[in-house]
Amino acid sequence: MLPYVVGIVLSIGVALFARLVRLDAWIIVGALAGHGVQDAFHGHIVANAGVPAWWPAWCLAYDVGAAAVLAWFLMRGVDLERSRCALARSVEKQHNLTSQIRADIVGATK
Numbered sequence: 001m002l003p004y005v006v007g008i009v010l011s012i013g014v015a016l017f018a019r020l021v022r023l024d025a026w027i028i029v030g031a032l033a034g035h036g037v038q039d040a041f042h043g044h045i046v047a048n049a050g051v052p053a054w055w056p057a058w059c060l061a062y063d064v065g066a067a068a069v070l071a072w073f074l075m076r077g078v079d080l081e082r083s084r085c086a087l088a089r090s091v092e093k094q095h096n097l098t099s100q101i102r103a104d105i106v107g108a109t110k
Contacts (some may be wrong), residue, residue, distance in 0.1 A: 029071045036063030 020027050038045070039060035 025070065025074055029067045029074065032063045032067035032070070036060045036067065039063060 017027070017031070036059070039056045042051070042056040042059075
């Protein structure tokens with residue numbers, strides 16, 4: 001019974017988080033930083049033999065680093081949506097270029 005309750009609570013939490021994130025990106029900063037802090041105490045909270053000894057420290061560094069970078073972007077007033085769209089266009093151009101190069105190579109080898 002307990003796994004079902006945990007699953008329901010987590011599902012509600014994820015749905016609520018997804019709604020709140022659209023309202024304010026600072027929620028993501030807080031969640032990442034909070035998860036990083038949780039990683040610092042991971043070994044004292046959860047006994048999980050499947051987690052390598054280095055994982056909590058790596059995850060802590062990543063989470064806090066990502067939170068810091070996102071906070072820096074937000075404080076500088078970077079338009080994250082516009083930046084994401086520009087990145088997507090750049091990736092699409094790179095993909096098209098790579099596809100063209102492959103086609104040229106395949107055509108040249110025939």
